Amino acid sequence: MQNLDVLINDSKLDPNLRAIALKVQANERISFDEGVYLYQHGPLAYLGVLANYIREMKHGDNTYFNRNFHIEPTNVCVYDCKFCAYSRLIKNREDGWEMEVEDMLDIVKKYDNEAVTEVHITGGVVPKQNLEFYADFFRKTKAHRPDLHIKALTPVEYYYIFKKAKLSHYEGMKFLKEAGLDSMPGGGAEIFHPEVREKIANDKCNAEQWLDIHEQAHLLGMRSNATMLYGHIEEFWHRVDHMERLRQLQDRTKGFQAFIPLKFRNKNSQMEHVPEVSVIEDLRNYAIARIYMDNFDHIKAYWAMISRETAQLSLNFGVDDIDGTLDDTTKIYSMAGAEEQTPAMSTQELVELIRNVKRKPIERDTLYNVIKDYTDEVFDDKKPQFYKLPVIN
Numbered sequence: 132m133q134n135l136d137v138l139i140n141d142s143k144l145d146p147n148l149r150a151i152a153l154k155v156q157a158n159e160r161i162s163f164d165e166g167v168y169l170y171q172h173g174p175l176a177y178l179g180v181l182a183n184y185i186r187e188m189k190h191g192d193n194t195y196f197n198r199n200f201h202i203e204p205t206n207v208c209v210y211d212c213k214f215c216a217y218s219r220l221i222k223n224r225e226d227g228w229e230m231e232v233e234d235m236l237d238i239v240k241k242y243d244n245e246a247v248t249e250v251h252i253t254g255g256v257v258p259k260q261n262l263e264f265y266a267d268f269f270r271k272t273k274a275h276r277p278d279l280h281i282k283a284l285t286p287v288e289y290y291y292i293f294k295k296a297k298l299s300h301y302e303g304m305k306f307l308k309e310a311g312l313d314s315m316p317g318g319g320a321e322i323f324h325p326e327v328r329e330k331i332a333n334d335k336c337n338a339e340q341w342l343d344i345h346e347q348a349h350l351l352g353m354r355s356n357a358t359m360l361y362g363h364i365e366e367f368w369h370r371v372d373h374m375e376r377l378r379q380l381q382d383r384t385k386g387f388q389a390f391i392p393l394k395f396r397n398k399n400s401q402m403e404h405v406p407e408v409s410v411i412e413d414l415r416n417y418a419i420a421r422i423y424m425d426n427f428d429h430i431k432a433y434w435a436m437i438s439r440e441t442a443q444l445s446l447n448f449g450v451d452d453i454d455g456t457l458d459d460t461t462k463i464y465s466m467a468g469a470e471e472q473t474p475a476m477s478t479q480e481l482v483e484l485i486r487n488v489k490r491k492p493i494e495r496d497t498l499y500n501v502i503k504d505y506t507d508e509v510f511d512d513k514k515p516q517f518y519k520l521p522v523i524n
């Protein structure tokens with residue numbers, strides 16, 4: 132808190148940046164133009180002070196994680212997003228995988244004796260994985276393990292599935308909720324503005340369809356997350372436009388839990404020629420997201436995508452959640468060139484990663500109910516984990 136006062140009283144501070152800092156201190160919302168200004172002129176240290184102030188006002192040192200695993204039912208896809216390193220076109224489907232409901236249930240059953248709380252399901256879009264396919268899987272999963280939270284699919288899959296089933300977004304979401312769906316992850320948002328979306332993800336659901344499916348889920352009492360794929364061909368104002376659309380929907384429904392900036396990774400896609408942004412830009416982006424998204428409770432970083440060390444750093448730039456144990460069940464990040472090629476962390480590793488930067492590790496469930504505070508937990512097998520990075524207070 133003291134740092135924010137020091138910053139505001141610095142006579143050399145750009146007056147526009149001081150005005151934004153005063154708004155943050157007064158818990159006032161910043162405007163679209165101020166968001167763009169932060170991207171254009173906000174130095175990293177300044178942004179870190181503001182974002183950390185908001186993070187600590189909302190959560191103190193609490194840093195959330197969960198115990199989860201992923202199921203990726205297929206990496207074959209009817210769409211052809213230019214940034215996607217993960218999918219195989221239908222015509223090349225023999226290079227990919229397509230699971231049956233029983234294959235997915237076998238994965239769920241592997242965790243029968245483990246304290247996981249969530250299964251996160253996402254992947255490509257293929258015709259046979261339709262409304263009945265997922266309803267069948269959700270019902271069987273809930274019958275087998277009622278306590279497992281099903282966080283599944285994105286508006287990209289739902290838009291396709293509901294259209295085939297001739298259902299409205301509301302009817303489709305209601306049907307799947309009754310089958311066992313609990314909440315939605317935040318994927319498929321990419322960049323909403325058509326100037327960018329039409330170049331990188333032309334054929335899948337558009338911004339209005341993505342937002343409407345989340346709105347219908349919220350109206351049904353479900354919670355969801357939202358992502359933004361940044362650091363490719365978009366300009367700064369496209370990022371602010373993206374966040375603005377989410378902020379407006381959140382004002383209406385309050386159904387979003389976390390905002391998750393996703394770094395564009397350039398390996399193995401049709402956009403390999405587009406350079407990746409630096410870690411500095413990653414941290415600036417987390418911080419601006421924390422400042423701009425005033426009505427989102429949580430800013431999340433996927434450690435598996437940005438590396439463990441950057442995830443530790445991000446905790447001083449507005450991030451309060453670093454996702455879950457994963458157990459090497461996702462290929463989305465590794466296929467796009469992330470440092471983590473077999474992403475998995477034990478609870479002990481996640482806890483120590485957080486404790487080593489002087490934050491409090493809190494295990495949560497999907498809905499952010501606290502399961503356990505690991506601040507003073509003593510593990511039997513005490514081995515040093517990861518770098519001890521400097522803490523910016």
Ligand code: SF4
Nearest residue numbers: 208210212215218255
């Ligand atoms: S990003 Fe998703 S919708 Fe787009 S091609 Fe990849 S799997 Fe398909």
